[in-house]
Amino acid sequence: MPEFIDDTIDFAAYLKDTDAKTKVKPASDFVQDAKDRLRSVSRSKRTYLPWTKCNDSFEFRRGEVTVWAGQNGHGKTDVTTQIALSLVGQDEKVCIASFEMKPVTTIGRMVRMFAQTNPFSPEYQGDSGLDILDGLYDDFGGWTTGRMWLYDQTGTAHPETVLGMVKYCAQELGITHIFIDSLMKCVKHEDDYNGQKHFVDQLCAMAKDCDVHIHLVHHLKKPPKESDMPDKHDTKGSGSITDQIDNLFMVWRNKPKEDEGKANGARSNKQTEPDCYLLCRKQRNYEGSADGEPIISLWRHRDAGNYVANDGDSAQFFPNYPHYPT
DSSP: OOOOOOOOOOOOHHHHHHHHHHHHGGGGHHHHHHHHHHHHHHHHHOOOOSGGTTTTOOOTTOOOOOEEEEOSSSSSSHHHHHHHHHHHHHHEEEEEEEEESSSHHHHHHHHHOOOOOOOOSSSGHHHHHHHHHHHHHHHHHHHHHHTEEEEOOOSSOOOOHHHHHHHHHHHHHHHOEEEEEEEGGGSSTTTTTHHHHHHHHHHHHHHHHHEEEEEEEBBBOOOTTTOOOOOOBBBBSSSSSHHHEEEEEEEEEHHHHHHHHHGGGOOOOOTTTTEEEEEEEEEETSSSSSOOEEEEEEEEEEETTEEETTTTTOOOOTSSSSSOOO
């Protein structure tokens, strides 16, 4: 006759106990996996920022989320647009979902960077100049075909719609980098900290599940003085945002240099300073011998409307990487 199992046993506690035992393993069990990973990483394709001077200190990895934070007017959109073009030049597939700017405006900025020239210069204002611009736009369209997509919606976006867009881009189009501009357009209220935390948590999970890199633009609190360099604690909303994400960059435009230049012209004592700094305040999975949280100095190329690594450098040529002009 079969024996009955005593139903007074705490099966839930037993299950937890058994589960813990199966997961506690000797460190030596993981050594081969770690060795295999070393070889895999050394052979895998690596994806970088547009400026080669940063290659030892930062790289983009699949399954991660990077936040690009900055004050209003400090160049977050210009920086992320340039990075998107660079990624296409590195044979990545990119989607830009800007809920703050119409696609036609985004295209205008990108073509200016791609063509390395200012379309508002006097030489382009006649019919012959417009014909040249038409050709540059056509070149850009051909270069981005099958490599770049724009999500055509401005204004507030529902979080579930954005997450669905990310999944569609990854699974149906093979897109590897997705830019979302910005968090405040996806979570309606600035003080909805739980909503922000939940959305960013879902983005982090989606990045891992879909094996994509998600770039999220975020606004900083208004500082006491605009000349103050920001820190990660200056991000608006929930402090958990910086805890959840993998990488955090602060975009800081050197307004003191601009003001000094306007006031004193050639006599300015700040002429040699960079025009912009990218302040890396977090890089969770860095594995290298350089500084994993670099401060990157950049100079603005006036005609191309983007940033170069050194004062006086030529504008970047995005169809090849490194982006040295041909």
